[in-house]
Amino acid sequence: MSRLSLSRIAAVMVKEFTQLRRDRITYAMILVMPLVQLLLFGYAINTDPRHLPAAVVSYDHSNIANDLVATLQNSSYVDVTHQPNSEAEMDRLMRRGSISLALTIPPDFTHHLLKGERAQILAEVDASDPVAAGGVSAAVAALPAQALKHDLLGPAARQGGKPPFEVVIHRLYNPEGINAYNIVPGLLAIILSMTLVMMTAMAVTREVERGTMESLLATPATPFEVMIGKLLPYIAVGIVQTTVVLTLARLLFAVPMAQTAAGWLALASGIVLFITCNLSLGYLISTLVRSQLQAMQVSVFYIMPSLFLSGFMFPFLGLPGWARAIGEVLPVTHFLRIIRGALLKGQVLADMSPDILALAAFLLVVATVTVARSRTTLD
């Protein structure tokens, strides 16, 4: 055995640096990615979500009721963003996931309150995400103690320490606050994204790297035919993955499934659309990168925001506005709403149309760019 040679180590080391420098994308990934991630996620991530949107329907137009809404507004946990005209409208907002809290103040609220009778308001909380629901529930539960301190004189104020009114809290969609109900469907979104984007990202790159692209291009097969032919098997792969994950979700975690045929139809449409979105995105990546390694790196780079800014790890409505704006562009964000809607909220296609449309738009844009970028020649 020869002795350890520092100059040989140095030779290999210098060679590695030289090669690293040549590989621009890797270089960028190593230097830029941590920065982007640090800034992006450092500011966006908030494990104690605040300023969640709330809607109030008040049938009581007294000053007291108005003050109650103002107190709620002052809480840092919720922002009253909607004042719909009817409860039906508010239900729709709740089902779509646009609000985390729906507060109803009944017409006789002030009347009961002033007479010292049992006054109640109804707070419906979206509990599909237990983390987000926790803060909201606490905020509304604290209302009776905080609100109306200045308004109440006479009988209502003389109740001797007892809160002047009662908040009835309904926890919707996941009343027991079981985390798995929220996380497991979300995992399906992440699993599909990770595997499908990465696999197709390598599909074209592999042909280029192995030199088989040249032969393929010399055949009469058009780029569009090649793309469709390459993607179809992965749609099948995605469907198999989905079936396995949903079956396990049901068997191991007792996650609720869609209840009706319409629910299943909505779920199936969302799944196929989402799978196709991921596949086209992967294909687009494969037309941009030069090696399979780069394809892998770009895929990972894409997955990060899908984890953090989509509502998978942290409640979407608790993210800052700019982070939500980024999240709205990601297919995972929309798919999370679709699958949680179908499994936990009994949604049908009509309820999830904004998200279905968003996915369709994403698919259209990505597929168009991909076809435009696909190579008919080696130029």
Add this chain to the structure above:
Amino acid sequence: MTNAIDVRGLNKSFGDKHVVRDVSIQVGEGRITGFLGPNGAGKTTTLRLLCGLLTPDSGEGEVLGLDFRTQTAAIKRQTGYMTQSFSLYQDMTIEENLTFIARVYGLENRQQVVNQALDELGLQDRRGQLAGALSGGWKQRLALAAATLHGPRLLLLDEPTAGVDPQARREFWDEIHALADRGLTVLVSTHYMDEAERCHDIGYILNGRLIARGTAEEIIARSGLVTFNGEGPDVGKISHALEAQPGVLGASAFGTAVHVSGTDKSALEQAIAPWRKAPYEWEQVEPSLEDVFIQLMADQVDDRYAS
């Protein structure tokens, strides 16, 4: 005789690198044309331009009677292209590769076509073997079978025998002749001189320019070259010394012989004078293709390094 390939004024640049310069080439139907030139001369690029894999910067003409710039899809259907490096799927079996080709070209009676190809290759009993596991010679034969599976009228072969042993090379050329006998037009790039002699005619490309075209005899006759052959010891040193002499365009050693060429016979005789004594024996010989190409390269040498 009609031309399978008839293109004029072909140009192609990559960035500011002018790789194919004003190439005009005609290839008669059923002819085997050898495309010669050193590495980087532009052979592969020219072949790719002809089969629509690259878009030319300028140039016009027909391939198989079709506009080679616009009717690439139709040309592709009737052309077989064998790439310089093995480009079948190494992780698929021989049969799977052939079946894939048959499908992509939409061949009817696919099974029969593939079976026949396997029979002709003599690979019937190894049909289930991975293409990547084949030896170099077999890979080339398989690639040729794949390139001809759809019955093309034109065959473009890019250095098909590079790195293949002499026996396999000979068989490969027998096969190419058999295909040409059936009417196929073949344009084959190579840098083996002995293979040039197995072509009906030759094109020599250097630094992107097609600088010689015709049969081997025509090219040799046109060169106006005079060649002396000297035998004796230390021919390597002598060839070096000769190269520096005025009037010598090329000198190279082959075993115990040295070939010296130039266009001026008296200058050449003056150059070899110091060695024209025992134990050396000199005689004027017919120049070989290789001598001609060495001269052509010498002529172009400045241009070649200029760009």
